[in-house]
Amino acid sequence: MALKGNLAVFTTTQLLNLINLSKKTGVLTLYEGHKTGKKLTLGDGLTQIDEVAPGKEIAHLNFQQGMLVFADMNGKDGHLASVLQRAGKLNEEQARTIREKAATLNDKGLALRLINANYVTKNDIVRSIQKHAVSIVFDLMTWNKEPFEFKENIAPPDSHILVPIDLKNVIIEGTRVITEQKHLEEEIENLDFALKFPENPGEKFKNVQLGTNEWRVVGFINGKNTIRQIGKACNMTDTEIRRIVYGLLQAGLVQMIRPQSAEQPKRGTDLKRQQPANTRIERDVIQRLIVKIKNT
Amino acid sequence: MQTVKMVITGPFSSGKTEFIKSISEIEVVSTESPIAKDSAEALEKANTTVAMDFGRITVDDDLVLYLFGTPGQRRFDFMWEILAEGMLGFVVMVDSSKPETFREARSILETFRAYAPTPYVVAANKQDHPDAWKPEDLRIALRIEDENVKLLSCVAKDKESVKEVLLELLYSILEEMDAPK
CATH class of the missing domain: 1.10.10 (Arc Repressor Mutant, subunit A)
Incomplete structure (x- = not known):
C-alpha cells in the first residue's frame, strides 16, 4: 500500500511530518503534474481544484526510520563533485576534472578517493551532502501541485552515501x-x-x-x-x-x-455545550445495543 | 420506548450513506439530491445527501437505535448541530483514498467534539481501495494525537465492518461510563 497524493492537498511539510512521526523507511517520489482536465472535489463538497496525473519523475527522497538519508532532484546536479563544489569544498576546475576522470566511480568510491587524496575530509563530504539534501527539501516545500508517492520498505541504492538528517529541524x-x-x-x-x-x-x-x-x-x-x-x-x-x-x-x-475556555468553532450557530447524552443513559442500554449489533 | 441515536459524519463522499445502508433494518430514509451533471461533484457520485440520512436498529420493544448521517457538503452544515443534539456518540467517516478530504475531516471532527463531549471513533473507510492510506498514517494526517481515540479500518459496504465500528463506539461509551468522574 503506497501513500499517494498531491502536494496541493497534502503539503511537503505534512508528508515529512508523517514520515518522521511514523519512522518510515522508503522512498518518496515526486512527479511533474499533468492536468487531466477534470476537477477534484475537496471534502467540503464545494471547493474544486484541478486534477493532476503523475508525469515524469522529478525528485526522489530516501528515508530510513523516519530520517532523510538521501535526496536527488532534476536540475540539481547530485554528482558528489558538484555537491562539494556548491559547498565550496572544490573549485570549478577541480570539480570538472574529477567528474571527467572518475566518471565510472560511484559516490562511495569517489568519496574514498577524494579523502585519500586529501582533497576533502570525511566531514566535508557529510556536511556537503547534508546541505544538498536539505536544499532539495526546501525547494520541495515551495511546490504546491505535484503528485507524490511514498513506497515503504525500499532501501536506497548501495552506491549512494547516506547521511541521516533529523527531519524535525528541517x-x-x-x-x-x-x-x-x-x-x-x-x-x-x-x-x-x-x-x-x-x-x-x-x-x-x-x-x-x-x-x-x-x-x-x-x-x-x-x-x-x-x-x-x-x-x-x-x-x-x-x-x-x-x-x-x-x-x-x-x-x-x-x-x-482544547482548553475549557476555548471559543466554539465557526461552524453552526449559537452553539451550546450540551450535557453528554450518555450520562442519562443506563449502562444496560449500551450492553443491549452491543448484543443486538453483534447479532445483527 | 426509549430511543437513542448515533451520528455518522464526515466529508463529502466519505461513505456515510453507504455505512448506514449496510446496517439499517429499514430502507434508509435518504434526503439525497441529484448532483448537477455539469458539476465536478458529479464525477464523484450521482447523488448527495442534502439534509440527513436516517437508519434504524430495533433492539427490542423498549429500545431503538437511530443512525443519523450528516450531509457532506459544507453548505448544509447548519443541519449538523440539530443532528448532534442528544447523540450517544459519533463516527467520523474518512475516505482513506482521498487525501484531498483529510483537512475537512479534521475540521468536522473538531466541530462535532465541540457540540458535545461524547465518545467518538474515526472510521478509515474504503480500506479495500488500492490507494487507501493505512489507519496509522491517517491518525497522523488527521492529527489525532490522543491514542485513546480509536481509528478503525472500515469498508462501509461490508456489514461486518460497519458492525465492528459501531461496536467499538459502544465499547468506548461503556469505558467512559466506567471512567472515574
Whole structure:
C-alpha cells in the first residue's frame, strides 16, 4: 500500500511530518503534474481544484526510520563533485576534472578517493551532502501541485552515501519561510486552542535547533495558555504565531488541545455545550445495543 | 420506548450513506439530491445527501437505535448541530483514498467534539481501495494525537465492518461510563 497524493492537498511539510512521526523507511517520489482536465472535489463538497496525473519523475527522497538519508532532484546536479563544489569544498576546475576522470566511480568510491587524496575530509563530504539534501527539501516545500508517492520498505541504492538528517529541524527551518497566510489559517483555524508538550518531551526536543522566537513560544506552553495568548505575550502577529506553532506541530514537538475556555468553532450557530447524552443513559442500554449489533 | 441515536459524519463522499445502508433494518430514509451533471461533484457520485440520512436498529420493544448521517457538503452544515443534539456518540467517516478530504475531516471532527463531549471513533473507510492510506498514517494526517481515540479500518459496504465500528463506539461509551468522574 503506497501513500499517494498531491502536494496541493497534502503539503511537503505534512508528508515529512508523517514520515518522521511514523519512522518510515522508503522512498518518496515526486512527479511533474499533468492536468487531466477534470476537477477534484475537496471534502467540503464545494471547493474544486484541478486534477493532476503523475508525469515524469522529478525528485526522489530516501528515508530510513523516519530520517532523510538521501535526496536527488532534476536540475540539481547530485554528482558528489558538484555537491562539494556548491559547498565550496572544490573549485570549478577541480570539480570538472574529477567528474571527467572518475566518471565510472560511484559516490562511495569517489568519496574514498577524494579523502585519500586529501582533497576533502570525511566531514566535508557529510556536511556537503547534508546541505544538498536539505536544499532539495526546501525547494520541495515551495511546490504546491505535484503528485507524490511514498513506497515503504525500499532501501536506497548501495552506491549512494547516506547521511541521516533529523527531519524535525528541517521542518522547523522550512516553515519559517512559509508566507502563505491562507494555508496557515487553514492549518491552525482556531487560535483559542492551547498547546501542550507530547509525552517524553525531553526525547523529542533532543538535537532540535530552535530559533529565539520558537524558544519564546515554547516558554509559554503549559497546556492552558492559548495560542492567541502566547502570540500576544510574545508580541507576535497572528500570522507569526501561526507559522511558529505550525512548525512545532509538524515537527511533533507540541500538540493542540482544547482548553475549557476555548471559543466554539465557526461552524453552526449559537452553539451550546450540551450535557453528554450518555450520562442519562443506563449502562444496560449500551450492553443491549452491543448484543443486538453483534447479532445483527 | 426509549430511543437513542448515533451520528455518522464526515466529508463529502466519505461513505456515510453507504455505512448506514449496510446496517439499517429499514430502507434508509435518504434526503439525497441529484448532483448537477455539469458539476465536478458529479464525477464523484450521482447523488448527495442534502439534509440527513436516517437508519434504524430495533433492539427490542423498549429500545431503538437511530443512525443519523450528516450531509457532506459544507453548505448544509447548519443541519449538523440539530443532528448532534442528544447523540450517544459519533463516527467520523474518512475516505482513506482521498487525501484531498483529510483537512475537512479534521475540521468536522473538531466541530462535532465541540457540540458535545461524547465518545467518538474515526472510521478509515474504503480500506479495500488500492490507494487507501493505512489507519496509522491517517491518525497522523488527521492529527489525532490522543491514542485513546480509536481509528478503525472500515469498508462501509461490508456489514461486518460497519458492525465492528459501531461496536467499538459502544465499547468506548461503556469505558467512559466506567471512567472515574
